[in-house]
Amino acid sequence: MTVQSPDTAAPSLPPSSSPAPATLAAASVVIAGRVLRQFVRNRMMIIVTIAFPLLQLFMLLAAFNVLVRDTQGVDYVRRLAPLIVLTTAFSSILTTAIALWSDIRSGVFNRLRAMPLDMRAYVAGRIGGDFVRIMGVAVLVTLVAHTVGFRFSRGPLAALGFFGIVALFGMMCSALSVAVALVAQHPGIIVRYVQMPTLVLTLMSSGYVPLEAFPGWIRPAVSVNPVSLAADALTGLSDRGALAAPVLGTVAWTVGVTVVCTAVATRRFALLVKSG
Template identity: 60%
Template sequence: MTATSTAPAPAPAPGLWAQSALIGGRTLKHFVRSPMMLLSTFGFPLLQLFMLLATFKIIVHDTLGESYVVRLAPLVILITSFSAIGSSAIAFWVDIRSGVFNRLRVMPVHALSMLLGRMLGDLVRILGIAVLVALIAQLPGFRFRQGVAAAAGFFVLVALFGLMCTSLAVVAALSAPYPPVIMRWVQMPTLALTMLSTGYMPREAFPSAIRPVIAANPVSTAVEALVGLSRGGPLLVPVLATVAWTVGVSALCAWVTARRFRGFVAG
C-alpha cells in the first residue's frame, strides 16, 4: 500500500469564493437529497398556491376584478423563502457542530467560506424554487407582462429577500441553544408577517387602524414590488422599501454573525 507516493502534488488552495462555491454545492446536494426539506420548502407552498386559488379565485376576481394568481404567486415565492429560514438554520446548526465543520477548521480553508457557502447554497435554492414556482404558476395564469428587464428585476428582488432569509437563518443557527428553539423563533413571526401582508388580500380589506402596519410590512412591500414587476403597477416606493428592509436586516444579521461566528471558529 503506497500512501503518499501517488498523491497529486498540492495545488495552491482555492480562493474564498471558489471554496464558498464548493461548500454551497454541498449545501444544495443536502437539500435535493432531503425529501422532507423539498416537501416543506417547495411542496407545501405550491399546495397552498393551488388550494387558495381553487378556494378564493372567483371571490377575488369578482371583488378586485383581476386574477388572484397575480399576487398569490409572488406571495408563495416569498413564503418559500421564509420557509427556508427554519430548515436552513437547523441544517446549519447541526453542520457547525459536526465533524465535517471541525475538519474544515483544521484544513487550509477560509473560515468565512463555511458561512458564505451556506448562504450561497441557500440563495441558489431560493432562486431555483422561485423560478420553478413562477413557471408552475403560469398554468393558472401568472405572467410577466413588463418585459425582460422587469422580470430580471423580479428575481433580483427575490434574491434580496432570500439574502435576508439566509442571513436570519445563519443568526438563528449561531444563537439557538438547540434546534427546536429555531422553529419556535421562526414559525410565528413569519406566519404573522405573511398573514398581515397584502399578499392574501389588498390593504383596503384590513381595518383602517392597522393599515399602516400592513403597508410597512416587508412582505407587503415585497409583494407589491413583485406584482409591479410582473403584472405592472406602482414600483418606486415598494421596490425602495423592499430594498431598505432586506439590505437593512441582512446588514444587521451580518453584524451579529460576525460577532458570533468568530467564537465558533475559534472553538
C-alpha cells in the first residue's frame, strides 16, 4: 500500500492559474461594501460630496434664480441642477484618491496582499464601490433639486439617458481617482493636481451660465470643456437644448479618460503588487 505524502495529497494550483470569475466577483463585492461603509461613517466625505453641493445649489438659486428668469425667461434650476449633480462626482475624486492612497500605504493593503485574494478584486471593488456611491449621491441630489423646481420634461427615455451620462462621468471620476492615488507620492500632490484642475473646469463651464455669457476669446475652450459638454448634455436630456454634440462629446471625453486612467492604474498597480 502506497502512502501519499501531504504534498501530493492536496496539490496546489500553479501560480499562473486564474481564480474563478465568481470568486473574483465575490471578493470585489466585499471590497465595494467596505468602500461604501467607509463613506457612510466618514462625515467629511458626506459633507464634501453631498452637503456642500446641495448648499451650493440653494445659495446660487437664492442669488441668481430671479435674475436669470427675468433676463432669459427660464428657471435657473433647470441649468444649475445638472451641474450640481456633476460636481458630486467631481468632488469625490479628491477624497477617494486620498483614501486609496492611505489604504495602499497602510496595513490594510498588506493584509489583503497576504490573503489568498486576487488583488484585481481590490481595484475592481474600489472602483465599483465608488461608482455605486456616486450614482446614489447623484440620485439623491436630483431628488432634492426636484423639490425646488427641477423636472424631467422630455420623457422617461431621456431621464434614463440623463443618468447614463452621469454614470459615464462617474466611471471616469472613479478611474481617475485610482490612477492619481497610485501615481502620487504623497497626499499633497493629490490635492495640488486634483483640486485646482477640477475647480477650474467647473467654473469655466457652461453649467453656471450659457456659453454666450463668456468673452469670445475663451468660448472655444469652454465649449470643449468636458464639464460643459456633460452639463449641456444633462440639460438637454432633462429640459431642452442640443443633444447630439454634447452627448457625443461627453462620451468621447469620459471613455477616453477612463481608458487612459485604467491603463495607467493597471500598470502601476501591477508594479506595486510585484514589488511587495
